[in-house]
Amino acid sequence: MSPESSAAGFRGTNPAIIEFLRQEHRNIEKLLLILERELSVFARGDRPDYEVIQAVIAYFVVYTDLYHHPPEDMIFETLKVRDSIAAATIGDIAADHRIGAERLHRVAQAIESVLADRDLLRQAVNDITRDFIEHERRHIAMEERDFFPAAVRALQAHDWTEIASRLNDQKDPLFSEGVEHRFEGVRRYILQLEREAEAERA
Ligand SMILES: [Fe+2]
Ligand SMILES: [Fe+2]
Secondary structure, three states, rough: HHHOOOOOHHHHHHHHHHHHHHHHHHHHHHHHHHHHHHHHHHHOOOOOHHHHHHHHHHHHHHHHHHHHHHHHHHHHHHHHHHOHHHHHOOOHHHHHHHHHHHHHHHHHHHHHHOOOOOOOOOOHHHHHHHHHHHHHHHHHHHHHHHHHHHHHHOOOHHHHHHHHHHEEEEEEOOOOOHHHHHHHHHHHHHHHHHHHHHHHHO
């Protein structure tokens, strides 16, 4: 990632934020793939690596709400002002995020139930998790196809500066290199766990 598009480069120009969010989508997709792989182990009746599953869930719980959604919500709020028709066509990004969080919560509960040996049909766990994965993928695809291009067309240079400064000006800036570094560490850790789980199964 170039310094321009790194988290620290957020103070800068518009494409840096969008580029950053797109890059984060690639990271999220990798984690969804891991979750999907573990789910297929579960679906065929074997024991998946629950440490991997719970690490992915924890990443989504913390990362998306604290880190990925705030800039998207801010961009969408501004898009509503700059091009209300485009915004209305896209729908409601913030509501999608809230519903996504509920879906994730259901996944977390389903996995907890399995681990606590509570009665929950294998098929139900499978359906709940698959539902989350599919909606996340569709949401990402929609953002990249409709939302980001509409925002790039409609927002003005000072809108991006304003959004960037709001993200950076918080007492604990979300978009600091330190925070990004920590999340990267967690992603690397999850990938490593998954490699080990796959090696054991092979
Ligand atoms: Fe989103
Ligand atoms: Fe997104």
